[in-house]
Amino acid sequence: MSYFISTTLENVSFEEAIEKLTANLKEQGFGVLTDIDIQATFKAKLDVDFKKYRILGACNPNFAIKAISAEDKIGVFLPCNVVVTENSNGQVEIAAVDPIASMISVGNENLEALAADVRERLTTAVKTL
Structure with missing residues (x-):
């Protein structure tokens, strides 16, 4: 079993992909709580040039409360x-x-x-880009 769900986009800019992804996540009930720019962080902290790489932390509050209620420490896996x-x-x-x-x-x-x-829901958000 793979640990991720993925798709590759052609003829779409990096910024446009993030906009579309954020909209798709919203349609599936997720909000983006965090947005980590790895490229900028590596440049600022390590003076290393790195490819464009962002980590979006997506959360669906309805699922989050159910998960935390069922398993108190599940927060270590949140957000998605x-x-x-x-x-x-x-x-x-x-x-x-x-x-x-x-x-x-x-x-x-x-x-x-x-x-x-x-x-x-995550599969739908990713695969319908």
């Missing part, structure tokens, strides 16, 4: 990270965490259906 990168050939790759793969390590049967629902 979605990575946007630009490859050397100009393609933009989107990769979202697969919540089913994450939940395997938790071992709480009460989270299985919830993880499947979150996975379906």
Whole structure:
């Protein structure tokens, strides 16, 4: 089982991909709580040039409260990270965490259906770009 859900976009700018992804996530009930610019961070902290690489922390509050209520420490897996990168050939790759793969390590049967629902919504957000 892969630990992520992904798609590759051609003829779409990095910025446009992030805009479309954010809109798709919103349609699926997710808000973006965090936006980490790895390229800028590596440049500022390490003086290293790195490809465009952003990590968006997506959260659906309805799912989050159910998950935390079922498993108090599940917050270590939240929010759901979605990575946007630009490859050397100009393609933009989107990769979202697969919540089913994450939940395997938790071992709480009460989270299985919830993880499947979150996975379906993240897959829709990523694959319909």
